[in-house]
Amino acid sequence: MLLFTFYLYRPDGSSIAFESFELIDDARAMVQARKVLFEHPSAVQVEIWSGERQVGVVEQLPPGPMSLGSRADNCPTGPALSG
DSSP, X not given: OEEEEEEEEOTTSOXXXXXXXXXXXXXXXXXXXXXXXXXXXXXOEEEEEXXXXXXXXXXXXXXXXXXXXXHHXXXXXXXXXXX
């Protein structure tokens, strides 16, 4: 298991929180990042780190015609990722 840290950011770029999880790989960390972002409505972005290595960045979809709709629709357990 690898330790991943998720840093949450507001629209102004300020960091509001961080969370850490032990996960099996980068792919699971990316899925967890979407869950973490969904659980923090004031956050618009989450950076994923494993030690000194940046794994990725996940951003909240902006509202508008290209978005999937509500935050519930964008949740990893919502319609977009169910199979």
